[in-house]
Amino acid sequence: MAHKAEESKTMYFFDKSVLLKRYLMRESGVRKINEIFTSYSQVYTSGLIFGEVVSELKRTLENEKAEMILPLLLGDVKSGRLKVLETKPGPVQEEVNVIREIQGKYALKPLDVFQMAMTRLYLKEIQNEKAPVFVSSEKSHADLMRELGHQVLFIEE
Secondary structure, X not given: OHHHHHHHOEEEEEOHHHHHHHHHOOOOOHHHHHHHHHOOEEEEEOOOHHHHHHHHHXXXXXXXXXXXXXXXXXXXXXXXXXXXXXXXXXXXXXXXXXXXXXXXXXXXXXXXXXXHHHHHHHXXXXXXXXXXXXXXXXXXXXXXHHHOOOEEEEOOO
């Protein structure tokens, strides 16, 4: 019975931009992100998230502040509020090709193309009877995923 309840939860896939908003807590959209975390939802993210977040924080913040954010991310993972999907080999090239066909409209960098390809694989992996919702505060990522037929929640700046 518990398995049925878990399957009926809305599933969300958070990208780096949304998690950074949550942990920096100074940008708009944080309330909606926190509502999702505290609701009866399943929240997933990429296995690449630790490297992505640390890299972005060190690039934009002083080391002291950056080092204070990582425990918040780890706390969400340890508590089970945030599930990190394992990065594993798969048909990534197939997804990269799909995204490259339309990437010109979105001015994606090569790393963005790879991240969006991995995201599409993750979304397919976690889908049950409900399609997962891709959540991003990067408009180009949200628009691309919407064009590719995914449910999207765009958290504005």
